[in-house]
Amino acid sequence: xxxxxxxxxxxxxxxxxxxxxxxxxxxxxxxxxxxxxxxxxxxxxxxxxxxxxxxxxxxxxxxxxxxxxxxxxxxxxxxxxxxxxxxxxxxxxxxxxxxxxxxxxxxxxxxxxxxxxxxxxxxxxxxxxxxxxxxxxxxxxxxxxxxxxxxxxxxxxxxxxxxxxxxxxxxxxxxxxxxxxxxxxxxxxxxxxxxxxxxxxxxxxxxxxxxxxxxxxxxxxxxxxxxxxxxxxxxxxxxxxxxxxxxxxxxxxxx
Amino acid sequence: xxxxxxxxxxxxxxxxxxxxxxxxxxxxxxxxxxxxxxxxxxxxxxxxxxxxxxxxxxxxxxxxxxxxxxxxxxxxxxxxxxxxxxxxxxxxxxxxxxxxxxxxxxxxxxxxxxxxxxxxxxxxxxxxxxxxxxxxxxxxxxxxxxxxxxxxxxxxxxxxxxxxxxxxxxxxxxxxxxxxxxxxxxxxxxxxxxxxxxxxxxxxxxxxxxxxxxxxxxxxxxxx
Numbered sequence: 001x002x003x004x005x006x007x008x009x010x011x012x013x014x015x016x017x018x019x020x021x022x023x024x025x026x027x028x029x030x031x032x033x034x035x036x037x038x039x040x041x042x043x044x045x046x047x048x049x050x051x052x053x054x055x056x057x058x059x060x061x062x063x064x065x066x067x068x069x070x071x072x073x074x075x076x077x078x079x080x081x082x083x084x085x086x087x088x089x090x091x092x093x094x095x096x097x098x099x100x101x102x103x104x105x106x107x108x109x110x111x112x113x114x115x116x117x118x119x120x121x122x123x124x125x126x127x128x129x130x131x132x133x134x135x136x137x138x139x140x141x142x143x144x145x146x147x148x149x150x151x152x153x154x155x156x157x158x159x160x161x162x163x164x165x166x167x168x169x170x171x172x173x174x175x176x177x178x179x180x181x182x183x184x185x186x187x188x189x190x191x192x193x194x195x196x197x198x199x200x201x202x203x204x205x206x207x208x209x210x211x212x213x214x215x216x217x218x219x220x221x222x223x224x225x226x227x228x229x230x231x232x233x234x235x236x237x238x239x240x241x242x243x244x245x246x247x248x249x250x251x252x253x254x255x
Numbered sequence: 256x257x258x259x260x261x262x263x264x265x266x267x268x269x270x271x272x273x274x275x276x277x278x279x280x281x282x283x284x285x286x287x288x289x290x291x292x293x294x295x296x297x298x299x300x301x302x303x304x305x306x307x308x309x310x311x312x313x314x315x316x317x318x319x320x321x322x323x324x325x326x327x328x329x330x331x332x333x334x335x336x337x338x339x340x341x342x343x344x345x346x347x348x349x350x351x352x353x354x355x356x357x358x359x360x361x362x363x364x365x366x367x368x369x370x371x372x373x374x375x376x377x378x379x380x381x382x383x384x385x386x387x388x389x390x391x392x393x394x395x396x397x398x399x400x401x402x403x404x405x406x407x408x409x410x411x412x413x414x415x416x417x418x419x420x421x422x423x424x425x426x427x428x429x430x431x432x433x434x435x436x437x438x439x440x441x442x443x444x445x446x447x448x449x450x451x452x453x454x455x456x457x458x459x460x461x462x463x464x465x466x467x468x469x470x471x472x473x474x475x476x477x478x479x
Contacts, residue, residue, distance in 0.1 A: 247329050
């Protein structure tokens with residue numbers, strides 16, 4: 001079946017270096033809009049480095065360098081004229097450990113909006129409800145929005161972080177092992193949220209839990225030692241992977 | 256974790272090999288009984304089939320446990336799925352051996368008709384296919400598996416040929432209606448035996464090559 005292509009992110013011959021060591025090698029693939037791309041691979045394979053390169057977070061590290069191109073909607077995100085802050089609004093990220101800010105649930109959500117100059121109370125209220133609903137958290141916290149975000153459980157805090165990203169209305173959501181510290185129920189909440197969110201966003205999910213990629217990703221990419229070994233429909237990767245390395249990894253025979 | 260998983264897979268494989276060996280022995284006995292007309296050889300076939308049924312349940316439980324506890328993917332998942340399917344086919348082969356044994360008892364005085372109709376040839380072919388399918392399973396031998404699948408045509412042709420022969424016999428002599436009816440049931444059983452051997456061989460192709468080759472000929476015909 002021919003898939004209709006609607007390329008959101010185009011990675012073209014990307015090499016990433018840290019202090020002259022090539023840590024990602026000639027990555028070349030596309031990510032389609034409104035899909036979840038799962039990235040799997042053992043520790044040190046470059047998954048997180050790749051993810052962080054998508055909103056230029058790697059730049060914060062010294063000795064870091066990239067060559068090749070990463071195009072978002074056809075525009076090079078490493079173009080020297082591009083404003084990094086506006087890029088990071090368009091490409092939000094959720095980290096492995098939830099980073100709730102020491103302020104109320106409400107303020108956690110509107111923090112970025114206030115920084116970018118939104119102050120209309122009615123608009124902020126709307127966005128808070130919309131974002132928390134989309135992150136499957138609204139029903140649990142709607143009566144206690146003034147409660148500190150830190151008082152929420154780990155799973156709720158992670159959904160709070162997701163809601164904070166959604167409040168900025170990004171195009172792309174990056175998730176770096178978002179469920180690594182969560183119980184199975186909270187994991188289900190996040191996974192359900194992702195499945196809903198892909199209707200509106202493009203999602204890239206780095207996960208050490210291969211079965212999570214199997215459950216939620218449309219496409220799965222397998223990274224190994226800085227190389228993209230295989231990318232394909234998740235169904236195909238988990239039933240009949242082409243490369244032996246992929247098969248060995250997903251069946252747990254690796255190393 | 257991986258070690259534990261490998262152990263479970265090995266245990267499953269061992270159960271399947273034991274079950275397949277039992278089924279192979281049952282089929283060997285009933286086909287020999289058919290050839291020699293020695294119904295005594297069929298003694299104990301039913302009791303042995305109960306052992307096969309016990310393996311059927313055991314293997315189903317082993318597969319269920321592996322799926323629930325390890326959630327295998329790719330080649331491991333295909334192994335468990337093909338094990339489940341092969342288990343089913345082997346259990347059916349065991350039942351067919353019992354059915355053939357019953358027919359042997361009813362037809363042991365029809366040796367000349369059996370010999371004349373090429374039923375023995377068909378029985379030998381089906382038995383060989385099952386043996387080869389089991390060997391292919393034990394050794395992951397894809398070439399052997401494909402050979403078994405291709406051999407099905409021989410049994411199908413013999414089936415048609417023998418059926419026509421028996422119908423002609425019945426038309427010619429009313430006294431042969433009952434014995435020939437037994438033999439028609441018998442060849443039906445032998446034909447099913449070969450079908451199951453083929454399905455076991457197809458399971459091996461699915462496991463090793465991730466290809467589903469069931470119903471291929473029919474599906475190809477429909478798309479032509």
